[in-house]
Amino acid sequence: MANLIACGAAMMSSTSSRSISSRLVLPTVNTAMMSLHLAEISQQVAEGAHAILVLDGAGYHGTAKTRRPRGLVVPDTITLLHLPASSPELNPMELVWQSLRQNTLANRVFRDDRQIVNACCDAWNFFANDPDLVASITSRHWAQVKLRGRWY
Numbered sequence: 001m002a003n004l005i006a007c008g009a010a011m012m013s014s015t016s017s018r019s020i021s022s023r024l025v026l027p028t029v030n031t032a033m034m035s036l037h038l039a040e041i042s043q044q045v046a047e048g049a050h051a052i053l054v055l056d057g058a059g060y061h062g063t064a065k066t067r068r069p070r071g072l073v074v075p076d077t078i079t080l081l082h083l084p085a086s087s088p089e090l091n092p093m094e095l096v097w098q099s100l101r102q103n104t105l106a107n108r109v110f111r112d113d114r115q116i117v118n119a120c121c122d123a124w125n126f127f128a129n130d131p132d133l134v135a136s137i138t139s140r141h142w143a144q145v146k147l148r149g150r151w152y
Contacts, residue, residue, distance in 0.1 A: 020044050021128035025117055029058075035073040042075035051078045056091050092138040099137055100127060 022041045026033045038053070045051045074080060088094045104123035110116045127133060 020131070021124075021134055023121075023124050023128065025121060031071045035071070038072075038074055038078055042077045045077040049077070052081050053078050054081050054083060054091055054093070056083055056088070056093075057085055095137050096127065099133075100124070 022037075022044050024033075024037050024040050026036065041051065041053065083090050100120075100123045104126055105119060108119065110119065127137075
């Protein structure tokens, strides 16, 4: 059985009451899969809106120095915001994963890979189906992007 990786992104719009999420279950984590994930996320961006996606330093994300790994396809509706190294407190997804581990995935034993993937998908769906939970976990009132001039 191939290993499957659950990738998720939670988004909260600061200009509306939209709290949405997106997820894919993929066979591996690499630049090609990240491109698929970005395409999926872009489908959730409202018409006329733009998403800023906060990323840590995973190799397939790129970094503030390298910007974008070769081959990474970023849709026009998404801007990647790379966090400084060793700054998990700035990454909203860290709290999402912590919440999923503590509230839906903790203290369980799994028989095989498929059961792990199914449990992760169930946990993500539980999270994603509660927009108030998405907003409360992913918003940071103390961390805001201030735009000066053009944003691109």
